[in-house]
Amino acid sequence: xxxxxxxxxxxxxxxxxxxxxxxxxxxxxxxxxxxxxxxxxxxxxxxxxxxxxxxxxxxxxxxxxxxxxxxxxxxxxxxxxxxxxxxxxxxxxxxxxxxxxxxxxxxxxxxxxxxxxxxxxxxxxxxxxxxxxxxxxxxxxxxxxxxxxxxxxxxxxxxxxxxxxxxxxxxxxxxxxxxxxxxxxxxxxxxxxxxxxxxxxxxxxxxxxxxxxxxxxxxxxxxxxxxxxxxxxxxxxxxxx
Numbered sequence: 518x519x520x521x522x523x524x525x526x527x528x529x530x531x532x533x534x535x536x537x538x539x540x541x542x543x544x545x546x547x548x549x550x551x552x553x554x555x556x557x558x559x560x561x562x563x564x565x566x567x568x569x570x571x572x573x574x575x576x577x578x579x580x581x582x583x584x585x586x587x588x589x590x591x592x593x594x595x596x597x598x599x600x601x602x603x604x605x606x607x608x609x610x611x612x613x614x615x616x617x618x619x620x621x622x623x624x625x626x627x628x629x630x631x632x633x634x635x636x637x638x639x640x641x642x643x644x645x646x647x648x649x650x651x652x653x654x655x656x657x658x659x660x661x662x663x664x665x666x667x668x669x670x671x672x673x674x675x676x677x678x679x680x681x682x683x684x685x686x687x688x689x690x691x692x693x694x695x696x697x698x699x700x701x702x703x704x705x706x707x708x709x710x711x712x713x714x715x716x717x718x719x720x721x722x723x724x725x726x727x728x729x730x731x732x733x734x735x736x737x738x739x740x741x742x743x744x745x746x747x748x749x750x751x752x753x754x755x756x757x758x
Contacts, residue, residue, distance in 0.1 A: 544665040545752040547626055556753045558594040558623055558671050564604045567685060568593075569618040573697065574628065575757070580648040580698045581635045587625030589758045594623040596671040599743040602729045603674060610678070610725055616685060620675040620697045620739060624668030626754040632662050649700040660736050661700040669752040672743040674731075678722050691718040697739050706738045 550556035561568055572591035573579040595603065607617050635641065636657055649657060658664075667673035675697060681688040694715035695704045703710050706719050719738045726733065731741040 545670060545750050548751050548753050550753060550755055553594050553755050553758070556671065556755050557596050557748075558753070558755065559597050559600050561593040561595060561600050561603060561619065561622065564600055565607050568607060569616055569679060569688065571618055571620055571697075572757075573620060574624070580644050580700070581632065582641075582643045585628045586631040587628040587754070587756045589756050592757055593619045593621070593674070594671065594757060595674065596623075596747045598747050599672045599674070602731065602743055605729045606725055606731070609728070611685075614680060614682075615691075615721075615725075616679045616681050616688060618677050618679050618688075618690060620677070621668065622674050623671045623753065623755075623757065624666055624673075625756060626669050626752050627756075629664070629666045629669055633664055636662055647696075648698055651701050657700055665752070667742045667746070669754075670746060670748060671753060672746040672748075674741055674743075675737075675739045676722075676741070677739055678718065678725075691721075693718055693722075693738055695738075704737055704739075706733055706735050 548556055553559070562570070570591065570593055572588070572593065574585040575588040575591040577583050579585065594600075603617070610616060636654060639654060642654065645654070649661075668675075677693055677697065678691045679688040680691060692715055694708070694711040695701065702708055706723065707716065711719070722738070723733050726741045730743055732744050734740040734742065
């Protein structure tokens with residue numbers, strides 16, 4: 518099969534690398550970019566040096582129970598327009614005594630493939646009690662873990678809200694009703710089983726993000742995609758370094 522035609526891919530292939538973009542099934546083409554700079558990705562801490570980050574996929578305390586392929590460092594990268602929008606969210610929250618805590622941003626294609634291998638390993642149930650106690654592992658592909666991810670296009674972010682003192686260092690997370698990557702209807706943003714206070718916190722996050730162009734994925738209160746995406750037809754497989 519010939520590579521998918523993509524204006525972005527053609528420019529990258531001609532200017533940066535000899536290879537053309539490779540297709541992922543029927544989804545976006547994978548850019549030949551080998552570095553974050555070539556991909557147009559920027560680290561969020563270059564725009565917000567003191568942003569709070571808890572990048573679980575670079576560690577073992579995540580739903581897979583191991584560091585994820587492609588996460589060589591605990592950093593958040595996004596395409597520049599998305600990173601700048603997230604910077605605006607953060608700056609708007611600070612006068613309210615709130616800050617963002619980022620869990621995940623750009624996600625390499627190889628990381629998504631790691632997730633899919635994990636889903637298909639029916640014998641590995643180490644994280645079931647913490648992350649999907651009420652679902653069979655195979656059910657996670659229905660709405661929670663996908664073969665292709667908007668994160669790989671550099672325009673999606675997982676995050677929550679912190680209440681902080683004036684220094685921004687003494688912080689506590691708002692009660693959202695579940696932890697990050699809790700795969701269950703209780704994590705749906707408008708779940709009737711969340712308390713009124715928890716739904717208010719979720720809605721506060723949603724309102725702050727929507728003001729700056731982000732749209733919530735209704736099954737995960739922490740998941741936001743920037744609209745319109747800067748490059749919806751191109752995914753990246755640059756390692757997070």
